[in-house]
Amino acid sequence: MDILIAGVGGQGTLLASRVLGKYALDNGLDCKLSEVHGMSQRGGSVITFVRIGKDIYSPVIDTGCADMVIAFEKLEALRYAHYLKEDGIMLYSSQEIMPMPVVTGVCKYPTDIEERLPKNKHAVDALKLAEKAGNSKAANSVMLGALTKLMKLDKEKMRKALMESIPQKLSEINEKAFEYGYNA
Amino acid sequence: MKKLLLGDFAVARGAYEAGVRVATAYPGTPSTEITEELSKYPEVYSEWSPNEKVAAEVAIGSSIHGARTIVSMKHVGLNVASDPLFTAAYTGVNGGLVFAVADDPSMFSSQNEQDTRLIARAANIPVLEPSDSAEAKEFTVLAFELSEKYDTPVILRLTTRVAHSQSMVELCDREEKELIPYEKNIGKYVMMPANAIKRHVAVEERLVKMSEDFNGMEINRAEYRSKELGIITAGGVYQYVREAVPEASVLKLGTVYPLPYEKIKEFAGKVKRCIVVEELEPHIEGLIKLHGINVEGKNIFGRQGEFSVNIIREKLTGKAPKTTKADVPARPPVLCAGCPHRGVFYTLKKMKLNVMGDIGCYTLGAIPPLGAIDTTVCMGASIGMAIGADKADPEAHKKTVAVIGDSTFVHSGITGLVDAVYNKANVTVIILDNRTTGMTGHQNNPANGKRITGEATYELDLTALCEAVGARSVTTVDPYDLKEFEKAVKNALEEEGASVIISKRPCVLLTKKLYKGFTVTDECKNCKACMKLGCPAISSTEEGVKIDISLCTECGLCQKVCKFGAIKSREDK
Numbered sequence: 001m002d003i004l005i006a007g008v009g010g011q012g013t014l015l016a017s018r019v020l021g022k023y024a025l026d027n028g029l030d031c032k033l034s035e036v037h038g039m040s041q042r043g044g045s046v047i048t049f050v051r052i053g054k055d056i057y058s059p060v061i062d063t064g065c066a067d068m069v070i071a072f073e074k075l076e077a078l079r080y081a082h083y084l085k086e087d088g089i090m091l092y093s094s095q096e097i098m099p100m101p102v103v104t105g106v107c108k109y110p111t112d113i114e115e116r117l118p119k120n121k122h123a124v125d126a127l128k129l130a131e132k133a134g135n136s137k138a139a140n141s142v143m144l145g146a147l148t149k150l151m152k153l154d155k156e157k158m159r160k161a162l163m164e165s166i167p168q169k170l171s172e173i174n175e176k177a178f179e180y181g182y183n184a
Numbered sequence: 185m186k187k188l189l190l191g192d193f194a195v196a197r198g199a200y201e202a203g204v205r206v207a208t209a210y211p212g213t214p215s216t217e218i219t220e221e222l223s224k225y226p227e228v229y230s231e232w233s234p235n236e237k238v239a240a241e242v243a244i245g246s247s248i249h250g251a252r253t254i255v256s257m258k259h260v261g262l263n264v265a266s267d268p269l270f271t272a273a274y275t276g277v278n279g280g281l282v283f284a285v286a287d288d289p290s291m292f293s294s295q296n297e298q299d300t301r302l303i304a305r306a307a308n309i310p311v312l313e314p315s316d317s318a319e320a321k322e323f324t325v326l327a328f329e330l331s332e333k334y335d336t337p338v339i340l341r342l343t344t345r346v347a348h349s350q351s352m353v354e355l356c357d358r359e360e361k362e363l364i365p366y367e368k369n370i371g372k373y374v375m376m377p378a379n380a381i382k383r384h385v386a387v388e389e390r391l392v393k394m395s396e397d398f399n400g401m402e403i404n405r406a407e408y409r410s411k412e413l414g415i416i417t418a419g420g421v422y423q424y425v426r427e428a429v430p431e432a433s434v435l436k437l438g439t440v441y442p443l444p445y446e447k448i449k450e451f452a453g454k455v456k457r458c459i460v461v462e463e464l465e466p467h468i469e470g471l472i473k474l475h476g477i478n479v480e481g482k483n484i485f486g487r488q489g490e491f492s493v494n495i496i497r498e499k500l501t502g503k504a505p506k507t508t509k510a511d512v513p514a515r516p517p518v519l520c521a522g523c524p525h526r527g528v529f530y531t532l533k534k535m536k537l538n539v540m541g542d543i544g545c546y547t548l549g550a551i552p553p554l555g556a557i558d559t560t561v562c563m564g565a566s567i568g569m570a571i572g573a574d575k576a577d578p579e580a581h582k583k584t585v586a587v588i589g590d591s592t593f594v595h596s597g598i599t600g601l602v603d604a605v606y607n608k609a610n611v612t613v614i615i616l617d618n619r620t621t622g623m624t625g626h627q628n629n630p631a632n633g634k635r636i637t638g639e640a641t642y643e644l645d646l647t648a649l650c651e652a653v654g655a656r657s658v659t660t661v662d663p664y665d666l667k668e669f670e671k672a673v674k675n676a677l678e679e680e681g682a683s684v685i686i687s688k689r690p691c692v693l694l695t696k697k698l699y700k701g702f703t704v705t706d707e708c709k710n711c712k713a714c715m716k717l718g719c720p721a722i723s724s725t726e727e728g729v730k731i732d733i734s735l736c737t738e739c740g741l742c743q744k745v746c747k748f749g750a751i752k753s754r755e756d757k
Contacts, residue, residue, distance in 0.1 A: 009517060021188045021350060031188060032316075033350040036292055037213055037625065042545060043720050044517030057423040059316070059349035062494040064505025075512055082507040097732075098723045099515035104553045104715060105724055107513045116510060136734060 001151070002061045003050040006080045007072030008097050009043045012140045015165060016070070017048040019144060022161040023153070024052040032059040045076060045099075068151065070143055072126070073097050078113050090118050091146055093126035093139060122150060129180040138170075138177035145181025155182065189353040191346040194317035195256075195284050196221035197353065198324025202280070203361030204228055205251035208239040210595065211624035212258030213293040214347040215286035219256050220627070223636045227358065232627055232636045235563070235595040240265035240283070244272050247281035247337075248373060250363035252328050256284040259300050260562065264596070269337065270307045274383040275373050276335035278364050280328035283309075286342040289463045289490040293344075293623070295543065295560065297488065299464040304339045304441050308387050310394055311339045311441040312403070313419040317351040323403070323438065334390050341440065343463065345420045345490060395442035403438025406451050413500070414455030416448065416468060416479065421491055425461055428496035440468060445475050452477050459484065459500070463491050519548045521721035522692035522737030524618055527663035528587065529556035530717055530741070531670050537583050537677075540573070542566040542597075544589040545622040545691075553718045563592055567600030571609040581610035582677055588613065591621040591629040594644065598653070604682040605654035612676040613655075613684045615646060616663075618691040626694065646686055656681035663687040666744050692737050700754045701733030702742065708750035714742040 003020065007013040017033050024031035034049040049061045063082050068089045071077030077092035084090060102109045110116070114123070124146045126139040133142070141162060148158045162178055163171055189197065195218045199207065207230040209219035223230040233239035236257045243255035257265060262285050269283065288294040304311045312327050314320040320342065327338040371379050398404060410431045417425050418437040425434060435451040437443070452458040452472075460469040460481035469481035484499050485491070498504035519526050529549035532539050533556040541547055541557035542565060550557035559569055566586035573580040588597045593615050604611045621627040628634040633643030650658045656679055661672045669687065676683035701721075710728050721735035722742060731742075733754070743751045 008515065010520075018350075025186075025188050025352075030352060031350075033188070034345060035190075035348045035350070037216075037348055042517040042520060042548060042623075043515075045515040057426040058493050059345060059351065059420075059423070060492055062492050062505070063509075064494075064507040075515070078510045079512050079515075082509050085505075098720075099513050100518050100551065100553075100718065100720065101513050101516075103720065103723045104718070106552075110512060 001052045002066045003068045003070060004061050004066045004080055004083045005048045005050065005070045005072075006076040007046055008076065009046045011072045012137065013046055013048050013072060016140050016144055017050050019158070019162050019165045020050045020052065022165055023158050026157055026161055027154070030054055030056050032056050034059040045079060047080060068147070070147055072139065072143065074113050075099065075109065078110070078116055081117055084118055087120060088118070089150055090121040091143065091150060092117070092121065092123055093143060094123045095127045095139070122146065124181060124184045126181070129184060130177050133177035133180055134173040135170075138174050141174040141177035142181035142184070145178040146184050149182050185355045186352050187355055188350050189317045190217060190348065190350050191314070191317050191320045191342060192217035192348070193221045194320035194353050195324050195340065195342070197355065198321035199254045199282070200225050200228060201321070201356050201358050202325045202328040203252050203359050204254050204328075205361070206243065206246040206253040207256070208233050208242045208253075209256040210234070210236045210239055210261055211621050211627040212261045212286075213624055214288060214344045215256045215258045215261070215284060215342070216624045216627065218254070218284055219636070222254070230636055232629060234630055236261035236265035237268060240268040240272070243281060244268055244275070247277045247279045248275070249278065249366045251279040252361050253279060254282045254284055258294065259285060259287045259298050260294060260296065261285070262300055262303055264563065266303060266307065269309065271375050272337050273308050273387055274375055274380055276386075277331055277337060278366065279361070280331035281337045282324065282327045282331060282340055283337055284324070284340045284342065286344065286347045287464070288344050290344070295562065297464060299467060300339065300341050301440055301467040302465055304341070305467070308391055309337055309339050309441075310334070310439065311341050312438055313341045313440045314346060315419050315422040315436070316346065317349070317353045319438070320346060321353050326403070334394055336390055341419070343420050343490070391442050395445060398439045398442065398444040399446040401439060401444070404444045404447055405436045405438070406447065407434045407436065408454065409433045411454065412456050414451060414458045415461050416451065416458065416472070417461045418468065421461055421463055424491055424493045424496050427493045429500050437468065443468065443471050445477075448472055449477055452479060461485060461491070461496060516551055517548060518551065518718065518720050519545065519554075520692055521719055521735040522739040524663045524687065524689035524692065525549060525616055526554070526717055526719065527666055527669060527741055528614065528616060528687050529554040531666060531673065532556045532585065535670065535673060537585055538573070538580070540566040540569040540584065540586040542586075542588040542592050544592055544616075546587060546589060546616050549587070551718070553716055557587070564588070564596030564600055567597050567604060567611065567613055570611040570613070571600065571604050571607070574609045574611060581612070585612040585614055585673065585677070588615055589622070590615060590617040590619065590631045590646070593646070594630050598649065601650060601655065601682060601684070602653050609682065610680055611682050612673065613682065614673070615684060615686045617646060617686050617688045620691050620694060622691050626691065650684040654682070655684045658684045658686065660686040660688050663689055664739055664741065666741065692739070699736060699738050701736035702731050702738060702751050703733070703754050704729050704731055705750050705752055707748045709748055711747070713745050713747065714751065717741055717745065
C-alpha cells in the first residue's frame, strides 16, 4: 500500500504519516516513510511518502505508482495527482490556501480543480469537521478517519495508533475528528 | 525491540549503543536530528558548537582523550570543518571518531549539491554509506570499530533520503566503553613538518590496508542474479536499483572509500554488462576505471539531483509509467505570517538597497514580492561580501547592507566584522536576532543563553561583542517598528566605518500564543500597499483584500503600511 500525503508546510502532514507508520508496525507489516524537513516546510508545498507491505525497498513513491494520494489542500491534490496509479484513490480536503504567486496576483488559484482531478476522488471538508470537533488543527485526524474507511483498514487499530501519537490532552478532540472523518 | 526510526535517529541510536560519550554539531538540514536525539541520552555529553570547525575540533580533542565521539554536519558544514578533518587524518584517533555527514542531492534545503565522497578522498578518510535506517545504525557502530582498528577518523555519509526516511530498526543495549587512556605522543599528535611527513606515510599505508581488508567485509555484498546485467551501487540508491531492475545482479558497497577492488573485479567479471549507479559525482565509477576495470555509469546517468526507481528503470529498460504533471501555480516556501524578518526586507526593498544575504530562513527574503536579497553564498558571506563591494566601488556602501542571522553571525560572521573594522571598510551589518537557529527547526545557540538540553548558560552579548571588535555604532531595533528601523538603517548608511544594527525580536513560531487575527474593514480602498509585505495571511481577492485569521499573528505590519486605517483588530471592529 503506497500512500502519498501532500499539504502546505505547517499543516501537519508529518503527524499523519507517523500515525500510518505506527499502524503498520502494530500490524506487523514492514513500512518505510520519507519526509521533507527544512526550507520547504516554511509554507511551501510538502509531501511525505508512506509505503506499507512486504519487502519494501525504496522509501519514495514514484509518479504513477501511488494507491492513494491524501491532500490536505485542494491545489496540492492537483499538484500531486500524477503520482496516482490508474485506479488510485484521491482523498482531498476542500480547504484552499493561496500560494504566494496567487497572493501577489501573478497567477490565479484554479477554479476547475475538481474537474481536473482523477475520477476516483473523495472530497472531505476537513477544516470544518475539525472545527466542529473542537480545533481546526485536528484536520489531520479527520483525514485519517476518511482514509481508514476508504482503504478498508482496521478502524480500532488506526484509532489506537492515532491516540498514541498525540498528547493526551488533545485526545478527545482528535477522537471526535477521526470519527467525523470516518463517517464523512 | 523493533522500532520505526528516522535515519538520523538510527545514527544517534548506533552512536549511543557504541558507547559514545561526546557528540558535537552545528545544526544543518538533513543532519540536525542526529545530535538533537543524542542530547536526550544522559550518558552522552552533547553540544551545539558555534560552527562545524569548532564541533570537529572538540570531537578530535575528545577522541584523543579516549572517548568514542561523533560529530555531525551537513555537506557544506564539512567545508567549514575540513581544516581540522584533513589533519585529523594524519594524527589518527584514540577513542573512535566518526564524522556523520549528510549530503543533499536535489537540494531540498541547501545552496549546493556537493559530494562528500570527493572530500573524503582528498582527506584520505574512509567512508561508509548506509542505505536505510537499519544500516544507518549498524554502520555507525561499525564506523567506531573501524576508526579504532585503523587509527583514523571515519566518515558516515548520509543523503537526505536516508537521513529523513523512516524504516525498521532493531534496538540493542548500550555497550559502555571505558575511556582509552591518553598518552602523550608528540610524533603522532603534533603535526609539524617533521612529524607530519612520517604520518603521511602511515596514512597511505592505512588506505592500502583498508582497501584490501574491505574485500572481505560483509557490508560489501555481491547479490548474483542475472548474468546479463550487473549494477554496482551504494547507499539509498541501492533501494531504487532493487525495485527498478529486480533481475539484475548487484554489488552493494557499504565502504565507498577506499573501494574493495578485488571484490569489484570479481563481480564485474561475472556479468556481461556492468553499470555503476550513483547519485552526484562519478566517484565509484572513476576509481574503478582507474583500476582498469571496465564499467559504465555517467554515460547513462546524470550528475544532478536525486535518483528514483522511475529514473533508473527508464534509463536501463526504457520503461516507466507515463504520467502528466498538472500545470498549477507554484507554492514556494515563504516567510511565516508574523516573521520578524518581514519588516526588515520590506524596508530594505523600499529603500532600494543592495542586500548581501546569508544562510537561514531569511534567505526567503529573496522571494517575490519582497525580492529584497541580492546574494546568498555561504554561512557568514554577507559581511565579507559587503566589505568587497565597498573596496571595489567606494560609492557602494551608501546603498549596500549585509543581513545575517544571530546564529549565522556567531557561526562565521564575527571574523567578517573584525575584517571590516581592521581594514577600515564602510559597511552596514544588520544582525537578524530572532533568538534561535530557525530554519533547521529552532535550535539553541550561544546568543540565546540556552544549551542544547535547554539548560541556561551565558548569553553572548551581541552588542558588547560588536563594540569590542570596534564597530562604530551598534543600535538595537524592533523590526515590527518600521519607522524606527528605517531611521536606524539611514543613520548607519551615512556613517563611516562599520555600523551594526541588531534587529531583535523572537521567531514568531516560538511564541505559542492564540491570536484573534486582524480584519479588513470597509475603509479599504484596495490600493494593495499591504500586499507588498508578502504576508501569507493577506491575499487579494475579487472582493478586495482579505486576511486569513488562522494565519494572522497580529504583528501589525499591515496596519502600519495601510494609509487608510482599514486594518483593525477583530476586537476593535
